[in-house]
Structures are given as structure tokens and as C-alpha cells.
Amino acid sequence: MTVTPHHGPSAAAPPATALPGRVLTVARHCVAEARPVVQLVFLTRFALGALCATAAGGGRPAARDVLVGAVALYGAVLATYLLNGVMDIAEDRVNGSRRPVARGDLPARTAARVVAGSAVVSLLLAASVPGLVGLVALLLVLGWAYSMPPFTAKRKTSSGAVVVTAAGLVAYLAGAVAAHGSMATGPLVLCGVLALWMGAVGAVSKDLSDVPGDTAAGRATFAVVRGERAARHFVAVAAPVLGAAGLAVGLLGDPVVLAGAVPLAAGAGAVVWRCLRPRPDHPRAPYRAFMVTQYAANAGLAAGLVAAGWV
Known part of the structure; x- marks a missing residue:
């Protein structure tokens, strides 16, 4: 007995979940x-x-x-x-x-x-x-x-x-x-220091693991032009400078800022360590230390504001 395939609309129609599934996949x-x-x-x-x-x-x-x-x-x-x-x-x-x-x-x-x-x-x-x-x-x-x-x-x-x-x-x-x-002035200045932390530490350390692609694309990043070693040394200097600047804001201005400045200074030390002791199997280690420090400094300042009764 021959079975004739069914070519009606229901056979050609995609499952009802196809479109929502595709949308969720794209969103993810x-x-x-x-x-x-x-x-x-x-x-x-x-x-x-x-x-x-x-x-x-x-x-x-x-x-x-x-x-x-x-x-x-x-x-x-x-x-x-x-x-x-x-x-x-x-x-x-x-x-x-x-x-x-x-x-x-x-x-x-x-x-x-x-x-x-x-x-x-x-x-x-x-x-x-x-x-x-x-x-x-x-x-x-x-x-x-x-x-x-x-x-x-x-x-x-x-x-x-x-x-x-x-x-x-x-x-x-x-x-x-x-x-x-x-x-307020104190928190505003520390937020400015944290923004500089993004530009002087994050923007440079991010490129340490991307030299091959950046070179192929014709980019003139610090790591491409000066070399990875020079870029690491730059970050190793910039990080503690900004860490010290954050501490200065707290010590000379608003003490509540120290809640964010202390994690920033500690994180700066971690960044320096990762830069001066590079590991080929962890090329993004300085950037990861930079990122963790960002979170810690922001969270610390928020906790300091709450503890001081500002909020």
C-alpha cells in the first residue's frame, strides 16, 4: 500500500514556538x-x-x-x-x-x-x-x-x-x-578617578591580549606601537597613581570616600602584580584585575554612603 504524503498547510507550517525561540536566541x-x-x-x-x-x-x-x-x-x-x-x-x-x-x-x-x-x-x-x-x-x-x-x-x-x-x-x-x-564633591571626585581608571588602566590592559588582531586591523594601540612590555609597564604605573589619588580624596577631603578608595588602591596593587608577572596562559589577567577592582571600588563607596547615613 502506498502512503501519499500530506502537503497541507499544517505540514508546511513551522512549530508555534519557532519564532519566539528564534527571538530568544537572538536576544541571548x-x-x-x-x-x-x-x-x-x-x-x-x-x-x-x-x-x-x-x-x-x-x-x-x-x-x-x-x-x-x-x-x-x-x-x-x-x-x-x-x-x-x-x-x-x-x-x-x-x-x-x-x-x-x-x-x-x-x-x-x-x-x-x-x-x-x-x-x-x-x-x-x-x-x-x-x-x-x-x-x-x-x-x-x-x-x-x-x-x-x-x-x-x-x-x-x-x-x-x-x-x-x-x-x-x-x-x-x-x-x-x-x-x-x-x-557631593567627594563622591563626585572619586567617580572621576574611577572614570580615569577605565581610560588609563582598562583601555590599555584590554589591548594586551588583542595585539595580533589589532595589528591585522591596522590599529595603532599602545601595545601595538610600543610593544606589550611597554604597555604593561604603563598600566603598572597608572594603576597605583590612580589608587593613590583615590586615597588622597578620602584623606584630604571626604572620609566616606575611603570606603571606595581603599578597594581601588588594593586593586591597583593586584593590577601591578599581574602586569609585572605576566603569564602566557592568562593574557587577560591584568584586565580581569582591573574589572574586579572597578566593582569593588563602586560597591565599597555605595556601602560607605549607606553606613554613613547618607542614604
Whole structure:
């Protein structure tokens, strides 16, 4: 007996879960491509900015604006780092990156559409929070300038560091604006030091493991132009200088700042150790020490503000 295949609509139709499943897969890949550890630290800066903000706004409740502002900032950061992944495909593959765009799991065209959508949504959300849309727009412009021509700030460590430092400051200020307040001098200065920590330590140490890809892409980063050894020595000097600057802010100005400055100084020591004693099997060790220090310093300052009764 011959069985005739059924070619009706139900046979050709995809499973009902196919589209939602694809959307979730794309979303997961986009979040992974945009580096969750970086997304979280930007949200941490935003939250600390809101926490540091002094009371303002005539008693208007700020909880809704802080939450919406955080989502807006997240959208801008997602767009920024996803765009960076799209523009870095060639060098990421040379460097052996396992992020979704480089390994082909997330098509560049799809990622670019998510970049555009995230940017638009972040601006729309920011527009609903008084004073925030300009800062979110600035963060998006900085992200564009970092990865895209004609600026392509990532090509040189100096220009990339300027953009990264500015982006860190914007995140802190965005939190304060969303909370309808202003930051006291001591915490504001330490946040400035932490932003410089991103530019002088993070931007240089990040490139230590990316020399092959950066060279292939024609970038003139510190590690490419001066060599990895010189880049390590630069970071080994910059880290303790900034650690000492943070301690000075606390000792000579606002003692509550020491809660964040002490972890920063301790982390600076860890960065120096990783730079001066490199391990070929852990080329990103200085950058990881930099990142852990960021989290510790921000969390320390937040805990200090709470313990001092500021919040």
C-alpha cells in the first residue's frame, strides 16, 4: 500500500514556538556579544550616581525615573557594545574571540538591526525622565565615535581612552540626574578617578591580549606601537597613581570616600602584580584585575554612603 504524503498547510507550517525561540536566541546572543560584565558595571555606575545624588526635585519621588533611566542606559550600552562587536568581526576572529558575532552565531545584519532598535528605545525612555535624554544621547554618540568612521577612536589607545573615560562619567551623572539630585564633591571626585581608571588602566590592559588582531586591523594601540612590555609597564604605573589619588580624596577631603578608595588602591596593587608577572596562559589577567577592582571600588563607596547615613 502506498502512503501519499500530506502537503497541507499544517505540514508546511513551522512549530508555534519557532519564532519566539528564534527571538530568544537572538536576544541571548546580543546580550552575550555586548559583554554582560561590562553592561553590569555600567548599571553599577548609574546606580552609584543615583545613590550619591543629594536630595533635590522638591520631594518628587524618583524611584520610577531611576528605574526607567537604568533601562534607558542599559539600552544605550547594549547598542554601543553590540555595534563594537559588529565592527570588530575580523580582528575578533584573529584574536580567537568566542563571542557570537565572531563565531557566526549572530549575523552582523541582525545585530545591526538590534543596535538601531536599542538606540531608539533608549532615547525614547530617556526622554520620559527630565534631563536624561541628553546624557543618553551623548553615551550613544560616544559609542558611535569609538567604533565607527570617521572617528574610530578605538584605533588609538589615546583616543579610545578619552571616549571610555567620558562614557564612565556620563553613566555616573546619568544616575544622579535620574534621581533628581546632584553629587557631593567627594563622591563626585572619586567617580572621576574611577572614570580615569577605565581610560588609563582598562583601555590599555584590554589591548594586551588583542595585539595580533589589532595589528591585522591596522590599529595603532599602545601595545601595538610600543610593544606589550611597554604597555604593561604603563598600566603598572597608572594603576597605583590612580589608587593613590583615590586615597588622597578620602584623606584630604571626604572620609566616606575611603570606603571606595581603599578597594581601588588594593586593586591597583593586584593590577601591578599581574602586569609585572605576566603569564602566557592568562593574557587577560591584568584586565580581569582591573574589572574586579572597578566593582569593588563602586560597591565599597555605595556601602560607605549607606553606613554613613547618607542614604
